[in-house]
Amino acid sequence: MSTNDPVQRQMIREAMQAVAQRKPGRSKLVYDKTKRTIVAVTEGAQTPQALNITADDADMFGVITVSxxxxxxxxxxxxxxxxxxVAFSSWDDGDALTQSELCVQAxxxxxxxxFLLDQYQAESSQGLAILLERTEASSSKPDVFVSPEGTRYRGQIVQPAQPSCQPSDIVFADVEPQLALRRSGILETTILQDKTVLCIGLGTGGAHVVVELAKCGVGRFLLVDRDRLSVGNVVRHPGGISQVGRLKVNVVRDLILEKNPNAKIEAHALEVGFGNKDLISELVRASDIVICGTDNRQSKLLINELCITANVTAIYGGAxxxxxxxxxxRVxxxxxPCHQCFVAAMPEEASDVEVSSEVDANEIAYSDQPVAVEPGLSLDVLPIAxxxxxxxxxxxxxxxxxxxxxxxxxxDAPWYLWLNRPEPxxxxxxxxxxxESSDEMTIKRWYGIYFDRDEACPVCGHFVASLAASYGLDPSLLPALPAEE
Known part of the structure; x- marks a missing residue:
């Protein structure tokens, strides 16, 4: 039986938190054999007052979630x-207990x-005990567990020495079916489970993109970034202050698993360059799509070349x-057109990138003049991501x-443009x-823009033939280029 007595409710809450934190409190739970119910006892009290714990009393001690x-x-x-x-992670001073199997950042x-099945007794009185007993309740309810044989059970918090018959707020989480249910009818989730996304660069934009794709059900991620999360990153990056100092590939890996616990993830903390071209090439060939979130020019050149060679679509994004x-x-x-075609057609647009750190500034400082660090707001980066x-x-x-x-x-266009504000x-x-305008290009709207491939592009075009033609030479008479090792 539930109660509105605030004193009793506080006693129960203190007792549950004491159990969750594994430390003594002023109140504790005791099983009364005579009344066959759980009672809350305060230190110094002469007579314990009984209070049955029901699902209606969840706000007293929070929720216990089991996989x-x-x-x-x-x-x-x-x-x-x-x-x-079983082991649980305790959150918010014992207000919620989540089975460790469900927790990535525990x-x-x-x-x-x-766990105690039916009338079995625990050998130790320490820790939290949950008694599983058969029920006729609907299997669709979150507090009902269905065994492999199809039998339905409810869980109850008990004193290990004396099981209680009163129901408690135990939630059984079928993680993957519940996640898939929220996407069904919108996405082909079974197809996405078999898809592999390679993301190179896990700053604010790249990290946000892969977490969103994880929510949609993408099943495998290859993550590449050499950097660690810094304090300055926290105001924009999905990673928080508690993760400062960690490699970004590990931070983002955990963020993905928090949203899609069945995802398969490879984390590569390395710099993308021609020195590790073979490894990056393997990752590209193993992926269904490549997300490029780096502003490093050499990295983009390498990614473009490898994706064209492997016939894998690549999407480059940046602020x-x-x-x-x-x-x-999108290539x-x-x-x-490929990224090299884009650079040749629109060099100013290709070179206008956000400089969000001193490392980025130093990489693009071609002269002895310093390049200013000019990061933007997360609110302005997320529409692009x-x-x-x-x-x-x-x-x-x-x-x-x-x-x-x-x-x-x-x-359908290859290039997309977004403006947050009209920058002087x-x-x-x-x-x-x-x-003020319905027939002109304005801010806060996406525009898809078309441009042609460069037939003389050294990456995706006929560079040698075009070069020979410009000198009046017959390309068929030129010696063959040496094959790459």
Missing amino acids: SEWLREKWPELNRAGILP SPITVLGT FRRAYGGQIL RPKHS NMLAKLALLELLADKSSTLNTLRRDF GTPYADWPPLS
């Missing part, structure tokens, strides 16, 4: 012995527990200086039935406000 998949896997062991140890406080806007270039080998994720999703779902198919005719000193300084 259904894990419990089904361990079911033969529990069925045989009747006792199964709480530093670990609560030991035990302009101070994130006054940004751009996305479909043999069907669209969201658009990049949407384009990547369309590529991964190519030729598949999806409600997103209607977007293909809208996103740029070609977009005089763009009218969004509210």
Whole structure:
């Protein structure tokens, strides 16, 4: 029976938190044999007051969440012995306990527990004990566990020495089915489970893109970045202050697993350059799409060459200086201009990049004059990252039935432009406000822009033939170029 007595509710809450934190408190839970119920006892009290813990009292002690998949896997062991140890992560001073199997970034406080099947008794009175008993309740309820044999159970918090018959707020989480349910009807989740995304550069934009793709159900990620998360990154990066100093590949790996715990992830903390071309080439060939989130020119040149050679679509995204806007270039080998074509056609746009750190500034300082660090706001970077994720999703779902198919005719251009504001000193300084124009290009709108492939492109075009023709030579008479080793 639940109660509105605030004193009793506080006593129960203190007792549950004491268990969760593994430390004594002023209140504790005791099983009353006579009344067959759990009672809260305060130090110095002469008579304990009884209070049945029900699901309605969840706000007193929070929620205990258990992995259904894990419990089904361990079911033969529990069925045989009747006792199964388990560990929980304690959050918010014991307000919520989550089974460690579900936690990627686990709480530093670990609560030991035990599952008891039917009337089996625990051998130790320490820790949290959960008694599983059969129920006729619907299997669709979150507090019902369905065993491999199809039997339904409910969990109850008990004193190990004296099991209680009162229900408690135990939630059994079927993680993958619940995640898939929220995407069904919108995405081909079974197709995305088999897709591999290579992301090179895990700054604010790249990290956000892969986390969004993980939410959509992409099953495998190859992550490449040499940097560590710094304090200055935290104001924009999905990683928080508690992760400062960690490699970005590890930070983003954990962020992905928090959203898609079944994802397979390879983390490579290395610099992308011609010195490790062979490894990067292997990663490109193993992927279905490449996301380029780096502003390093040499890295882009290498990625472009490797993707064209491997016939893998690449999407390059980045913000302009101070994130006054940004751009996305999608390169479909043999069907669209490549990144080298883009640089040749629009060198100013290709060179306008955000400089968000001293490392970036030093890399592009071609003279002895310092380059200013001009980072932008996260609010201005995320529209670009969201658009990049949407384009990547369309590529991964190519030729598949999806409600997103209607977007293909809208996103057919190779280059996409976005402006957060009309930045002085740029070609977009005089763009009218969004509210003042319906027939001109304005800020806060995406524009898909077409341009032609460079037939003489040294990466995707006929460079040698074009060069020979410019000198009046017959390309067929030229000696063959040596093959790459």
